[in-house]
Amino acid sequence: MLGENGAGKSTLMKILIGLIQPDEGSINVHGNAVRIADPITASDLGIAMVHQHYSLVEQLTVWENVVLGEPSRLNRADACARVVALSERYGLGVDPLAGVSRLTAGQRQRVEIIKCLRREPRIIVFDEPTSVLTPAESEQLFSVLRRVVIDEGRAVALVSHKLDEILHATDEITIMRRGRVVDRLTTGTATAAGLAQSMVGRPVSLRSEAAAFGSIETITQSVDAAPVSDRPDGADASPAGPHAAAEMPVVLDVRNITVIGVDGHRLLDDLSITVHAGEIVGLAGVEGNGQRALGDLLASLVAPVSGSVVVGGKAINAGRPGALSAAGVGIIPEDRHDSGCVLDLSVAENLVLADLDKVSRRGVLNRRALEARAIELMDAFDIQARSPHAPMRSLSGGNQQRVVLARELSAHPRVLVAAQPTRGLDVGAIEYMSERLRRAARDGVGILLISTELEEVLTLSDRVCVIHAGRIVGEMRRDDIDLERLGMLLGGMAA
Amino acid sequence: MIAFAGAIGDVLTSSTMYGSTVRFAALLVFAATGEWVAEKAGTMNISVEAMILTGSFTAAIGSYLGHSVWIGLVFGMLGGLLVSLIQANMSHRLGSNQFVVGLTLNVLAVGLTAYLNAKINPTVTKAGAIKIPLLSRIPLVGGALFGQTWLLYLLFPLIPFAWWLVYRTRWGLEVRSVGESPQAVDVSGIDVNKRRRQSVYFCGLCSGVAGAYLTIGQVGSFGTDGVSGRGIIALAAVILGGWTLKGTVGAAVVFGFFDALRFALPALGHTVNPQLLATLPYAMALTTMLLFAHRGRQPSALTRPFVRGLT
CATH class of the missing domain: 3.40.50.300 (P-loop containing nucleotide triphosphate hydrolases)
Incomplete structure (x- = not known):
């Protein structure tokens, strides 16, 4: 079946x-x-x-x-x-x-x-x-x-x-x-x-x-x-190209971040990573090596014990709720049901949730503006739902993920963190998501792609960083990827 | 400070104090044992309060009508069961929120028992004390544990029985699973809500015994404020006990001790503000819930209603 x-x-x-x-x-x-x-x-x-x-x-x-x-x-x-x-x-x-x-x-x-x-x-x-x-x-x-x-x-x-x-x-x-x-x-x-x-x-x-x-x-x-x-020629290279991206300004600079979990375990250990505007940086790694903690950090869900996060040249207090989102970091969370969307709200409500100012005045929602905004986004992102008022729960996984993507991109972020953006999605939805990420990069958004699917990281990224035990253990550009070295890095062996 | 240390010293060497700790604790242990089973299956059963109160009233009625302690006990159990039937079927058949049902039952039981008590005004046949030979002569604790009303001795078989029921029978395995992972149990072909209802019935029976023990075993009459929050303290004992039976019984004894302190301190000649003293067990219950609520591993599906279908 x-x-x-x-x-x-x-x-x-x-x-x-x-x-x-x-x-x-x-x-x-x-x-x-x-x-x-x-x-x-x-x-x-x-x-x-x-x-x-x-x-x-x-x-x-x-x-x-x-x-x-x-x-x-x-x-x-x-x-x-x-x-x-x-x-x-x-x-x-x-x-x-x-x-x-x-x-x-x-x-x-x-x-x-x-x-x-x-x-x-x-x-x-x-x-x-x-x-x-x-x-x-x-x-x-x-x-x-x-x-x-x-x-x-x-x-x-x-x-x-x-x-x-x-x-x-x-x-x-x-x-x-x-x-x-x-x-x-x-x-x-x-x-x-x-x-x-x-x-x-x-x-x-x-x-x-x-x-x-x-x-x-x-x-x-x-x-x-x-x-x-027989794949379309060059469809997988982001047009800006890796070298062009390197000349663009750094939009996200994570410096020497350490995050300690509830059990005292170091989830991130002195981790540093940068993302330029218009660049897709892939973070490859075996599951459970700190990817989730990095995603949580960039969503202001956890506070680091040391290190700093700089967005667009400004140091941000990463642990304060909403600080990174306010600074222009959009996030597609790893678990879309848990933290990506509210399943019991409608599609329209989910779409405007991160930016309610646009559809409300003095704290009162304007239903008509909300609906108009939702229809606009549903069109732009090809979201298939019965109506803007259909409950989020009734959508398929691929469409739910499109809602999350639409919400984050419509806020015009400088940086988009995509954590396992295609997990559990089918062929068509994966294709769509990849294309959208490429397009966002073309528009100048710096993208940090956190994924355990190596294939996906290699296909999309201009630069690949490898995370192991909460540290970045290696980095390579798209044009000099050495699969053997990559494999060793993933396995935690210095190479 | 010296007075305080002296008070503690008096309390710990007083065999009266051990006796009244056991008497107060017994009520809590009966109810907490039932509550423990209900919580194992996933119900945070706050109507345990109403179950004890109703049980203590129907026990009074039973002993009044039948002129017999035994009939009183049976009526007490039926009273507890009646409340549990309402709680269980409302929350685990009709899908009402278990807390709303529980809260309503608690308020309803106070009003209804007070009204009926005034109307009927039952006179209660009190159960006599039985001294168990030899054992009751153990210094300090002998009289406390083995020189009590025979209703209290029901605890001794009840505790191991509840343990055996939960850990050694198929029913118990299913109850534990229902409290942890109802979806898994459902696909295994077990009726999740039925097991939850049954565990609440068990709690109703135990709480009914607690109520009967209070009325016929200890006080000798029905008091409208006789239970006054002890059901909630039994519930706190399950939490403090970390959802183990051993811990639950231990915690109930600790709460019983503080309950007993209210009467023991003045009796031993120490003056403490009586109103303040009366709040002691409840303040203790609140504090321990605050401190230990996340210490024990609670059943994963505790308080979560089960509905079959798409998830």
């Missing part, structure tokens, strides 16, 4: 598992029409789902999680034995006594798989199973899937927006777009470019799509090889 974010894949699967009730239509399981009222009914029908998140209780141990929802009496020894048996049968290596909160994303997923297989389901649904996995873990997951299908005759529905794993792991493909099935085909006859096109509904620039191509090395290469050759 392939489709962009917001295409309706997860909703369809939630209907199958009884979490959402359909308003119309029918479901047949083994030829019989059924009504799936709740997850218990689904389980009785032999349907089980490995969820994207939400299905393990962190404070419990593995075996407690596995038996959760069973009707029988609690029997620790027996439950542990069954976990070990399943773990061995599928080569999953799961310890029944481990606490779930201490497991990695990959291990948690294996626990979920055990929990799911223990009920001997005949139909297993995997919802975006590789979004949190490393390439090796994804490879292992697919080998388990093959066993389940070929040796044990179970049916597997794999939901994904990653073309490579759909091509790699499935027999048949159904493509969804905007809540409808738009295509069904046999995997043998499918090509990456064709799938991408029917998924988005139009031809896509495959260079920006690279970030959406996932994790499995060999597949990524074969998929990537063809499109890269």
Whole structure:
């Protein structure tokens, strides 16, 4: 099951598992029409789902999680034995006594798989199973899937927006777009470019799509090889060019910043980074090396213990709420639901939230001005919503991100900090976001792109800085990027 | 300063003081044990106050009508259960805000019990004290723990039972999970709101026992201001106890001590402003909530209502 974010894949699967009730239509399981009222009914029908998140209780141990929802009496020894048996049968290596909160994303997923297989389901649904996995873990997951299908005759529905794993792991493909099935085909006859096109509904620039191509090395290469050759010439170079940007004034100068977390751990350690006007600086790094702290710092969410932040030549008291925003630093936060937008307000309200002066007088909002402003921005940024008054919650991830982008860019910032701007977005939305960032740079905004997607950093940046353990450990210009050295820097090795 | 040290010394060597600490603490422990279970499942059950008060009133009615302590106890439990039925179904079936429901019930219970009490004016059969042989002869604490009304002894099986229920049964596993991660529990095929309702019922039964203990075990009559905020203190005990049963019971005993101090200090001949002394347990409860509210790891989904569907 392939489709962009917001295409309706997860909703369809939630209907199958009884979490959402359909308003119309029918479901047949083994030829019989059924009504799936709740997850218990689904389980009785032999349907089980490995969820994207939400299905393990962190404070419990593995075996407690596995038996959760069973009707029988609690029997620790027996439950542990069954976990070990399943773990061995599928080569999953799961310890029944481990606490779930201490497991990695990959291990948690294996626990979920055990929990799911223990009920001997005949139909297993995997919802975006590789979004949190490393390439090796994804490879292992697919080998388990093959066993389940070929040796044990179970049916597997794999939901994904990653073309490579759909091509790699499935027999048949159904493509969804905007809540409808738009295509069904046999995997043998499918090509990456064709799938991408029917998924988005139009031809896509495959260079920006690279970030959406996932994790499995060999597949990524074969998929990537063809499109890269026919990408539009020079579309990925920002027109100002790296050397031109260096002559522009410095708009953001972060000097020797140290931020200490609540547990006394140094999140940023004497970190310095500069961004010129019209330049895209990519901050590459493995997740958890201080990216979040830097984003929080530049949003005035945390105060540094030492160092200074200079915006457009003026030193700013970074820890004072709103100080950096007032100085002209726009931010696309890492977690858009948490700090990027207010899900329960309308699209229009979200769009004007950062700059209410324009649409209010003496503290009273002018509804008409607000609506006009919202419609103007929705047009300019191609935001698809029923109306300006539609709740933010009802928008797809890509459209929510456009709202955040529109709000930040419409305030005409000097600096735009984009933290993981394309995380969780689909091909079309990634393409759009990349194009918008390039355009903003052309207009003279200094852009700091914080991303764990190396592909994205390399595609967009004029200059790449590498962060490791809260420090900048290396820097290279776009024209002398050495992938080997970059790899070592990312891994924390001096090079 | 010397007078203060002297007062503390008097208090710690007075076996009367241990006795009254236990008597005051028992009420709190009954209620706090129930509240602990409710909070484990994710309900910050402030109507525990109304549950105790209603329980203490219905216990009076029961013992008046049946001329029996046992009937009083059963009525007390039913009274607590009645309030919990309203709280649980309003907040975990109809989706009302648990605090609004709780607050309303607390105010309602005060008015309603006062009215009915004036109307009926029940005379209460009081439960007698039972001295447990040998154990009650332990110096200082023996009489305090083992020379009390038999209703208090219900605590001794209740505490281990509650622990076993929460940590060793499937129901308990589900209750703990519901308080931590309701979405995960829902997809595992468990009725989240049903478990939450059941845990509130448990709290209602325990609080009902607390109320019955107050009326038939200690006072011997129903007093409209007999509970006066002790339910809230039981709730504070769960917080101070860091959401462990051991901690909860310990905290309830500490609060019981301060409650007892109100009467012990004047009795031992120390003059303290009585109004100020009366605020002591509540000031302590507030202070400890302020200091320790974030110390223990509270259930992640505490106070968060559960609605199935899109998230």
